[in-house]
Amino acid sequence: MQQALSGSRVVDFGTALAGPLVGALLADMGAEVIKIESKTRLDGFRMGRPIIGQDTAGGDEGKWPDLMPGFHAVNRNKLSVTVDMKTPDGVRLVKALIKKSDVVTNNYAPGVLGRLGLDYPSLAKENPRLVMASMPAAGLTGPLRDMVSYASVVAAASGLMSMIGYEDGEMVGQVQGPWGDVVASLTVTMGIVAALRHRHVTGRGQFIEIAQIEAQTTMLGEALMDYQMNKRVRGPQGNYDPNMAPHNVYRCAGDDRWVAVEVATEEQWKALCKVIGDPDWAKDPRFQTLRSRGENRKELDQRISDWTSSRSPEEVTELLQAVGVAAMTVMNVEDHFTNPHFQHRGFGVEVEQPMVGVEWLPGFPWRMSKTPGQVQRHAPLLGEHNEYVWCSIVGLSKEEYERLVQAEVVK
Amino acid sequence: MGPAFQGIRVLEICSMVPGPFCSRILADLGAEVVKIEPPQVGDESRYAGPFPGDQEDASSSFLFHYLNVNKLGITLEVAQPEGRAVLGELLQKADVLVIDFPPRDLKKANLDLQQIARDHASLIIASITPFGLTGPHADYNAYYLNTYHSGPDGYLNPSGRLANKLYPDREPLRAGGYYGEYQAGAVAAVSVVAAIYSRNFSGKGALLDISKQEALMSLDPGDIVQYANGSGMRTRFGRIALYLGGLTECRDGFWVLQLHFDRQWEALKKCMENPQWAQDPRFDTVEGRHQHRGDLERLIEEWARSHTKQDIYHRLQQAEVSAVPVLTPTEVLADEQLKSREFFMDGAMPSVGRVPVASLPFRPPFSHSPAARQAPSLGQHNGRIYQAWLGYPESKIKSLEASGVI
Numbered sequence: 001m002q003q004a005l006s007g008s009r010v011v012d013f014g015t016a017l018a019g020p021l022v023g024a025l026l027a028d029m030g031a032e033v034i035k036i037e038s039k040t041r042l043d044g045f046r047m048g049r050p051i052i053g054q055d056t057a058g059g060d061e062g063k064w065p066d067l068m069p070g071f072h073a074v075n076r077n078k079l080s081v082t083v084d085m086k087t088p089d090g091v092r093l094v095k096a097l098i099k100k101s102d103v104v105t106n107n108y109a110p111g112v113l114g115r116l117g118l119d120y121p122s123l124a125k126e127n128p129r130l131v132m133a134s135m136p137a138a139g140l141t142g143p144l145r146d147m148v149s150y151a152s153v154v155a156a157a158s159g160l161m162s163m164i165g166y167e168d169g170e171m172v173g174q175v176q177g178p179w180g181d182v183v184a185s186l187t188v189t190m191g192i193v194a195a196l197r198h199r200h201v202t203g204r205g206q207f208i209e210i211a212q213i214e215a216q217t218t219m220l221g222e223a224l225m226d227y228q229m230n231k232r233v234r235g236p237q238g239n240y241d242p243n244m245a246p247h248n249v250y251r252c253a254g255d256d257r258w259v260a261v262e263v264a265t266e267e268q269w270k271a272l273c274k275v276i277g278d279p280d281w282a283k284d285p286r287f288q289t290l291r292s293r294g295e296n297r298k299e300l301d302q303r304i305s306d307w308t309s310s311r312s313p314e315e316v317t318e319l320l321q322a323v324g325v326a327a328m329t330v331m332n333v334e335d336h337f338t339n340p341h342f343q344h345r346g347f348g349v350e351v352e353q354p355m356v357g358v359e360w361l362p363g364f365p366w367r368m369s370k371t372p373g374q375v376q377r378h379a380p381l382l383g384e385h386n387e388y389v390w391c392s393i394v395g396l397s398k399e400e401y402e403r404l405v406q407a408e409v410v411k
Numbered sequence: 412m413g414p415a416f417q418g419i420r421v422l423e424i425c426s427m428v429p430g431p432f433c434s435r436i437l438a439d440l441g442a443e444v445v446k447i448e449p450p451q452v453g454d455e456s457r458y459a460g461p462f463p464g465d466q467e468d469a470s471s472s473f474l475f476h477y478l479n480v481n482k483l484g485i486t487l488e489v490a491q492p493e494g495r496a497v498l499g500e501l502l503q504k505a506d507v508l509v510i511d512f513p514p515r516d517l518k519k520a521n522l523d524l525q526q527i528a529r530d531h532a533s534l535i536i537a538s539i540t541p542f543g544l545t546g547p548h549a550d551y552n553a554y555y556l557n558t559y560h561s562g563p564d565g566y567l568n569p570s571g572r573l574a575n576k577l578y579p580d581r582e583p584l585r586a587g588g589y590y591g592e593y594q595a596g597a598v599a600a601v602s603v604v605a606a607i608y609s610r611n612f613s614g615k616g617a618l619l620d621i622s623k624q625e626a627l628m629s630l631d632p633g634d635i636v637q638y639a640n641g642s643g644m645r646t647r648f649g650r651i652a653l654y655l656g657g658l659t660e661c662r663d664g665f666w667v668l669q670l671h672f673d674r675q676w677e678a679l680k681k682c683m684e685n686p687q688w689a690q691d692p693r694f695d696t697v698e699g700r701h702q703h704r705g706d707l708e709r710l711i712e713e714w715a716r717s718h719t720k721q722d723i724y725h726r727l728q729q730a731e732v733s734a735v736p737v738l739t740p741t742e743v744l745a746d747e748q749l750k751s752r753e754f755f756m757d758g759a760m761p762s763v764g765r766v767p768v769a770s771l772p773f774r775p776p777f778s779h780s781p782a783a784r785q786a787p788s789l790g791q792h793n794g795r796i797y798q799a800w801l802g803y804p805e806s807k808i809k810s811l812e813a814s815g816v817i
Contacts, residue, residue, distance in 0.1 A: 002613065003609075004605040004606065004608065004609035005605065005608070005609070021630070025601065029605050044671075069636040069637055069639070069640040070632070070633050070636055070637065072636070073632040073633075073636045074632070138748050139748070139752050141751065141752060142747070142748045142749075142751040142752050143747055143748055143751060144728075144747075144748040146728075147728055147735070148728060148731045148732065148733045148734075149669075149733050149735065150654065150669040150671075150733050151669075152654075152657065152667050152669050153667055153669055153733050153734070153735040155667075156666070156667040156735045156736065156737040156738065157735045157736075157738055157743075157746075158738075158743065159738055159739065159740040159742075159743040160586075160587050160588075160590065161587075161658075161667070161737050162737055162738065162739045162740070163587035163588055163740075164568070164569065164584060164585075164586065164587045165569075165584070166578060166581060166584070169577065169578065170577075171658070171665070171737070172569035172577070172578065172584070172658075177563065177564035177567075177568070177586075177631045178631060178633070179586070179590065179594070179631075182594070182630045182631060183594065183597065185630075186594070186597040186598060186600075186601055186630070187597065187771070189601050190436065190597070190600050190601045190604050193601070193604045193605050193608050194415040194416065194440055194604050194608075195415065196608055197415055197416070197604070197607060197608045197611065198415040200608070200611050211752065213748075213749075214749065214752070214754050214769075217743060217749070217754070217769055218593075218769045218770075218771060219432075219588070219589075219590055219593035219594070219597075220587075220588050220590075220740065220743075220769075221473075221477035221478070221768065221769045222461060222472075222473040222474040222477045222478075222588070222589075223461075223588050223740050224740045224743060224744060224767065224769060225461075225473040225476070225477055225766050225767065225768070226461035226473050226740075227739070227740040227741045227744065228740075228741075228744050228766065228767055229463050229473070229763065229766060230461070230463065230464065230465070233739045233740070233741050235739075238584065239556060239582070239584060239585050242460065243458070243459050243460075244554065247556065248556075248582065249556065249560060249565075249582040249583050249584075250582065251582065256646060256647070256648075258560070258566070258582060258583055260556040260557045260559075260560040260561075260565070261556075262553075262554040262555075262556050262557060264554065268552075317551075321551050321552065324552050325552065326551075326552040326553050326554050326557050327557065328551065328553055328557035328558070328560065328561045329561060330560040330561070330565055330566045330583055331560070331561045331562070331565070331566060332566045332567075332644060332646070333563075333634050333635050333637075333638040333639075333644055333645070334638070334644055335561075336563075336628065336635060337638075337639065340546075340547050341542060341546045341547050341548040342546075344545070344546040344547055345543055345545060345546045345622070345625070347625055347628065347629075348639065356640070359636075359639075359640055360636065360639035360640060361632070361636060361639075362628055362629045362632040362635055362636065363625065363629055364629060365598045365601075365602075365621070365625060365626040365629040365630060366598060366599070366602040366619050366620065366621045366625075366626065367543070367619065367620040367621075368602065368606070368617050368618075368619055
């Protein structure tokens with residue numbers, strides 16, 4: 001089936017999460033994405049170690065680079081080649097591949113590709129239609145361009161981390177989820193597609209750079225304007241929202257089970273009161289307006305918790321949604337698999353992977369009516385497509401290919 | 412070179428964060444974005460604040476202004492028949508419709524997205540809803556806590572050393588600001604730019620069904636794929652970070668360390684001037700450091716307490732150790748790095764004056780502009796759009812205004 005990016009070829013130097021997610025989104029949309037790998041410096045996501053000490057035990061038997069589900073999730077639909085870029089022949093091969101490609105993407109630190117002669121000006125001389133993207137943490141310019149960073153570092157530097165915490169406490173210091181990576185990946189992906197469109201109109205490729213910290217900061221715009229104009233540091237706000245009350249996550253029956261409830265209008269407040277049996281406390285003048293409920297939120301939250309704590313989050317969700325009140329189970333991963341909504345939407349996909357058998361992978365972030373993104377191919381085994389890429393795309397003869405394998409340039 | 416999306420016309424029927432952020436991105440990329448708001452009332456974010464001096468004023472919400480710079484604004488009552496007819500005419504002239512009505516509201520407004528897609532074969536429709544257009548939760552009412560906490564991370568936020576120590580029994584927290592909502596908007600923008608690109612070749616539009624919950628899940632699949640493929644479930648108490656360090660106190664605040672590899676540990680030891688405790692053989696291997704992480708993190712923190720965050724930052728970064736101070740938004744605004752990259756555009760707001768507006772993070776060449784067009788006041792461009800797009804004479808615009816359609 002014709003997909004949005006069918007016919008485009010992408011050379012993907014990404015490692016870990018931020019880089020590979022760009023290639024995964026492009027591949028989901030139909031691009032032929034070739035992941036450049038090396039057997040001596042594996043993508044960390046292929047490894048049980050050193051990142052997760054405990055997970056290495058059962059993984060080995062000499063095939064562990066091909067066993068990690070986290071790797072498979074963000075490298076679905078791609079091809080893999082292995083090449084030693086420390087050799088001139090290796091660099092020559094990669095250059096030849098880029099000459100026949102539309103896009104190069106990477107999440108290396110500034111300067112890494114340049115030292116290999118793979119900087120944009122050199123590549124564009126050979127291929128002026130090339131679109132290339134880089135995503136260093138702090139950008140390619142400025143005093144911190146060489147900053148070493150991972151997701152939590154990006155969250156600290158963007159301002160996001162300082163906003164997470166309980167109202168009556170300090171910040172809690174860990175942003176759950178690698179959002180720095182993910183937001184950067186989304187931004188780079190849209191930049192690449194926008195540049196492809198620009199190329200379609202003008203005939204010329206271009207180089208795109210995004211700083212991961214800036215990508216995250218764009219999602220805090222109103223807070224930054226507030227701090228700038230009102231000259232204050234608010235600190236963590238918990239789950240408080242000045243425009244809704246009740247507005248919190250409430251304990252339910254069961255082991256660490258919770259429900260999120262948000263009330264925006266008086267109509268919803270009245271409906272909620274009715275569901276909980278119009279108790280006397282709810283008639284207190286302090287709970288009659290949004291403002292006064294917000295001011296008295298500590299007591300309000302306690303009252304709501306008293307009601308939710310003897311019920312399952314699913315029951316609370318059902319009772320409140322039936323009368324138009326926004327409520328939803330706080331879902332752990334188990335909930336995602338038992339929830340009827342997910343079953344109905346068919347969010348996940350099962351993919352046959354040669355080393356591990358049938359494997360569940362998450363689906364695509366949007367449904368496209370006419371050119372659906374699809375998981376059509378399992379994440380590649382390390383170097384699985386060497387022969388196809390180097391012979392059929394780059395055009396090496398069988399003999400030359402064998403020579404480069406012998407010389408461990410392709411390895 | 413002109414901006415990438417010059418000549419693309421976008422209609423936005425959305426409130427609050429995700430839809431408006433999606434079309435703000437398209438506007439920054441050069442598209443002509445027309446925001447359609449309900450007459451008299453407008454987008455909810457006009458009332459959400461934060462406001463200058465905390466004075467509630469629908470003309471000066473920072474949230475509204477941030478999300479709606481570079482757009483044109485019109486009013487239209489899309490739910491009533493006359494307004495619906497006007498919308499049909501606008502859709503004839505548009506390339507993209509971004510809409511955030513859940514199925515229940517679409518029905519109430521007599522808007523059938525499938526039908527609109529059939530009537531306008533080259534139109535790209537991006538629907539952004541909490542749980543998608545289909546399935547048993549499609550009509551659930553949900554605001555941002557509901558969607559964030561039903562995604563991959565809400566339950567687990569916060570977790571980690573400090574959170575577990577200080578708040579063992581407290582409720583899961585949101586991600587800060589409207590974070591998950593912004594992300595859903597960015598996902599929608601990626602899907603729209605891809606559809607616009609694809610249309611160059613196919614000539615066909617698309618109906619994009621974006622579930623905010625799924626958008627979050629597909630982007631952070633780590634725990635979900637582990638669980639689905641037999642690695643068991645992580646609770647927020649069992650969960651510790653995959654790296655060593657995390658939020659750490661120092662003399663004047665907090666900083667974050669993210670330590671993975673031997674070479675980083677060796678470099679960190681040197682930065683701390685090789686204290687006696689760091690020679691402990693328990694800390695010599697990755698496994699050993701993980702096993703004794705409690706001791707190790709406490710000892711690193713003890714060292715950090717006698718240093719400032721700027722000192723730690725520069726010293727560790729020089730040695731290629733991943734460390735950074737936790738910046739408040741005030742410090743972000745003053746940050747030399749962002750300043751040197753002209754990250755903030757010059758924006759203006761009525762009754763406020765000049766304000767810094769975060770730009771899209773693309774660096775050259777498309778989109779970056781030193782100044783932002785002021786976000787529209789309610790119905791500000793009614794005359795211009797109804798005349799230029801639809802050719803309505805002034806008398807017709809006046810009568811639509813009088814009957815409350817616009």
